[in-house]
Amino acid sequence: MALLSVLTPVLAVILCLVIGFMLLNSRSTETTSTSAGKSEGTSKADFRPWVDQDLQDDTEITAKDDDGNDWVDSNEEEDLPHVPYSPPRYPEETMLQRSKDMYALLNQRRSVRFISPEPVPREVIDNVIRTAGMCKFGAHTEPWTFVVVSDPEMKHQIRQIVEEEEEVNYRQRMGDKWVSDLARLRTNWIKEYLDVAPYLVLIFKQTYGILPNGKKKTHYYNEISVSISCGILLAALQNVGLVTVTSTPLNCGPQLRLLLKRPANEKLLMLLPVGYPASDATVPDLKRKPLDDIVVHI
Numbered sequence: 001m002a003l004l005s006v007l008t009p010v011l012a013v014i015l016c017l018v019i020g021f022m023l024l025n026s027r028s029t030e031t032t033s034t035s036a037g038k039s040e041g042t043s044k045a046d047f048r049p050w051v052d053q054d055l056q057d058d059t060e061i062t063a064k065d066d067d068g069n070d071w072v073d074s075n076e077e078e079d080l081p082h083v084p085y086s087p088p089r090y091p092e093e094t095m096l097q098r099s100k101d102m103y104a105l106l107n108q109r110r111s112v113r114f115i116s117p118e119p120v121p122r123e124v125i126d127n128v129i130r131t132a133g134m135c136k137f138g139a140h141t142e143p144w145t146f147v148v149v150s151d152p153e154m155k156h157q158i159r160q161i162v163e164e165e166e167e168v169n170y171r172q173r174m175g176d177k178w179v180s181d182l183a184r185l186r187t188n189w190i191k192e193y194l195d196v197a198p199y200l201v202l203i204f205k206q207t208y209g210i211l212p213n214g215k216k217k218t219h220y221y222n223e224i225s226v227s228i229s230c231g232i233l234l235a236a237l238q239n240v241g242l243v244t245v246t247s248t249p250l251n252c253g254p255q256l257r258l259l260l261k262r263p264a265n266e267k268l269l270m271l272l273p274v275g276y277p278a279s280d281a282t283v284p285d286l287k288r289k290p291l292d293d294i295v296v297h298i
Helices: 002-038 092-106 122-132 152-173 175-183 222-239 253-259
Strands: 144-149 199-206 208-210 216-218 266-274
Touching: 092 222, 122 144, 122 199, 122 222, 144 152, 144 222, 152 199, 152 253, 199 222, 222 266, 253 266
Parallel strands: none
Antiparallel strands: 144 199, 199 266, 208 216
16 A cells, blocks of 8 residues: 555656646647648638549549449440451551651640630541540540530639639649749749630549449549540640640649539549640740650660
8 A cells, every 4th residue: 555655646747747748749730730821821721731632522422332233233234246457557668657757746746835716626626536535445434524615704714713723732732842843834823825725625534434324334444544545635636736735733623523514423634725826825945855765675
């Protein structure tokens, strides 16, 4: 009993020290967080953190299908017949020349932020998108939706959403190094071309498909498939003499999806303003890596 009476005050002191340390640490963390929010001229309540639209789109259907009845079974789909395939085969000299011609064409491609308001035939836009839809995709799911916007008011609403989030990106989320790396390209959150370009093409990836009967269909490798399609789309635009700048509007996906009335299974991957280059358009004088720096032959 004597030993217990001696230890009890000691244990009480230790317990008090532990509680005090925890309270101090909690207050220090809160102060640091508040200071970080105010460092960019905003209060903690106004500070908007970095958002991963794929993880935090609160407009997405999040309910899980416990029994899996909402998903189509692969056995329900018809087997596809195979047909002969015989693409043209060129002599080596022709192959070499065609490869040089394609390189010369795509070597002229640049990201252009100065776009003319001059109208572009809609059929041309439809054809380049049809070309983009010819790319490889997992299990023939075609997991993409191309939304083409030409209405001036809708384009302006898109610009407002993008510029609001981009300003927060530049001022808060991206960090000094990222902003500094972009400075030499003279970019900022002002996106005048979103109003000026005759077309805005928004490319959505379908995270899963929705069949006419309401069942869901798995879309394998949907992001990779849509990314490949975007690459073909850029080449097709260059082929017809149109320009664009590849834009991945960070943190705008959920808002733009709702504005354009797209379903919950679609996620915005890329936004392309499309048109002719402005008569006074300029681009950064960038140099490309030589072939030896980008290829390894084994």
